[in-house]
Amino acid sequence: AMIIAVLEKRAGLRLVDQDVFVNVVGGMRVNDPAADAAIALAIAGARMKRGLSSRTLVMGELGLLGEFRQIGSLGQRISEAGRLGYSRLLVPIHRSETDKAAAASAGRQMxxxxxxxxxxxxxxLE
Known part of the structure; x- marks a missing residue:
């Protein structure tokens, strides 16, 4: 409900009259705030009839004002995304030196x- 509210208020998407369901592969439960931005983009993309490449990974906690919040272990997540073959990442601003180093290293591949x-x-969104 919070992600829907942020999409309506900050992105101007009308969703109040829609039934919104999010399906996760394998029925996994998503409790990591880093998935907020990915869920928001999936919903927005469906509503706008636009999307992202399957080789794009989105990470970030979404705040009530629509801001991307820093997430834990961003450097490790970036490195793992590169190992898994993602070619494009959408992530919050890097703050720690470890995150910056991981982004610089991965930036050569993606x-x-x-x-x-x-x-x-x-x-x-494309």
Missing amino acids: QITTCRTLDDALAA
């Missing part, structure tokens, strides 16, 4: 886009 807000991420 395109990394840092997002401050939901609008930054929505601009990546």
Whole structure:
């Protein structure tokens, strides 16, 4: 419900009259706040009839003002995304030196886009 509210308020998407369901592969439960941005982009993309490449990974906690919040272990997540073959990442701004180093190293293999807000991420929808 919080992600829907942020999409309505910050992205101007009308969702109040829609039934919104999010299905996760294998029925896994998603309790990591780092999945907020990915879920928001999936919902927005479906509503806008736009999407992301299957080789794009989105990570970030979404705040009530539509801001991308820093997530834990970002450097490790970036490294793992590269190992798994993702070619593009949408992530929050890197703050720690470890995160910056991981992004610089992975940046040679994939395109990394840092997002401050939901609008930054929505601009990546194709």
